Amino acid sequence: MSISFDFSGRTALVTGGAQGIGRAIAAMFHDAGAHVAVLDRSSEALADAWPASARVATHAIDVTDTAAVGEVVRAVEAWTGRIDIAVNNAGITRDRVVWKLGDEEWQDVLDVHLGGTFAVTRAVVPVMRxxxxxxxxxxxxxxxxxxxxxxxxxxxxxxxxxxFTKTVAKETARFGITVNAISPNAATPMVTSLPVERIDEMTEMVPVGRFAEPEEMATAIGYLAAEQSSYVTGVVLPVDGGLAM
Ligand SMILES: NC(=O)c1ccc[n+]([C@@H]2O[C@H](COP(=O)([O-])OP(=O)(O)OC[C@H]3O[C@@H](n4cnc5c(N)ncnc54)[C@H](O)[C@@H]3O)[C@@H](O)[C@H]2O)c1
Structure with missing residues (x-):
């Protein structure tokens, strides 16, 4: 079961692309003919996930390093002369109830998700504009x-x-840029590393009754990344089997 997209001639940048949802997203763009820049923390994980291909460039980078993100974005632009699509997917969890949460666990999670999303967005918007x-x-x-x-x-x-998504969507809409988000639910290492009772409890909450495969997230990303989706912006699309209803 798959949808065919055509992203030939496009360049897509995907963070957290060494495993899980990010890897499936980057693979979808690659299979659809795009050049894909895959960013992730470790060069070993990137090398394992991504055999050499003329249309794939891997960059070992921590997205919390905002200056390094700027340099990678410039390198990606120099590689193909364009960046059409950016997917801010890299993520971590450091779970604890709030009264036990340490400063570092608080800051690290904000830095990766929010800081990384900001750093990539700030760097790609001028290229897209x-x-x-x-x-x-x-x-x-x-x-x-x-x-x-x-x-x-x-x-x-x-x-x-x-x-952030809604604000940047408003800021960039007049420049032919759309900014959207997905809210996923997929069986990836982030989920499968949880205790089995927790996974069962989470599965119970999903009306469809199962976790998705990461590829099902890539399908939704393909829709939002398509040229034809030009009138869809500022949206949060749950791709979660009905969980957020
Ligand atoms: N799996 C789910 O059901 C689910 C649900 C809701 C949201 N999400 C979100 O989806 C995204 C992908 O999650 P996943 O389930 O594939 O997780 P995952 O742990 O399988 O993959 C995350 C990837 O991000 C990379 N990464 C983490 N920190 C990084 C950093 N500082 N710099 C660069 N790369 C970094 C990791 O190395 C890894 O390759 C995350 O943002 C996560 O919060 C996932």
């Missing part, structure tokens, strides 16, 4: 919409991403 075209897609969460016990840091970051 100059081209008069762009698609930015951020990754939020059920927790950013409704809250989850033990995730106040993650909720603040993901809720912030929703407000």
């Amino acid at each position: 100059a081209a008069g075209y762009g698609r930015i897609i951020n990754v939020t969460s059920y927790t950013g919409l409704h809250g989850t016990i033990g995730q106040s840091n993650y909720a603040a970051a993901k809720g912030g991403i929703i407000a």
Whole structure:
């Protein structure tokens, strides 16, 4: 079961693309003919996930390093002369109830999700503005919409991403740029590393009755990244089997 997209001639940048949802998103763009810049923390993980290909450039980078993000974005633009699509997907969790949450656990989660999304967006918007075209897609969460016990840091970051998405959508709409978000629910290492009882509890909450495959997230990203989706901006699309209803 798959939808065919055509992103030939496009350049897409995907953060957190060494595994999970990010890897499926980057693979979808690659299969659809795009040049894909895949950013993630470790060069080993990137090398394992991405065999050499003329249309893939991997960049080992921590998205919290805002200056390095700027340099990578310039390198990606120099590589193909364009950046049409940016997907801010890199993420971590450091779960603890708020009264036990340390400063570092709070800050690290905000820095990766919100800081990383900001850094990439700030760097790609001028490239997209100059081209008069762009698609930015951020990754939020059920927790950013409704809250989850033990995730106040993650909720603040993901809720912030929703407000950021809508604001940048308004700021850039006149330049042919759309900015949207998805709220996923997929079986990735972030989820499968949880205790089995927690996974069962979470599955119970999903009306469709299962976690998605990461590829099902990529399908929604393909829709939002398509040229034909030019009238869709500032939207948070839950791709979560009905969880957020
Ligand atoms: N899996 C789900 O059900 C689910 C639900 C809601 C939201 N999300 C969000 O989807 C996104 C992808 O999650 P996933 O489930 O694929 O997780 P994952 O842990 O499988 O993958 C996350 C990727 O991000 C990378 N990453 C983390 N910190 C980074 C940093 N500082 N710099 C660069 N790369 C970094 C990791 O190395 C990893 O490759 C995240 O933003 C997550 O919060 C996932």
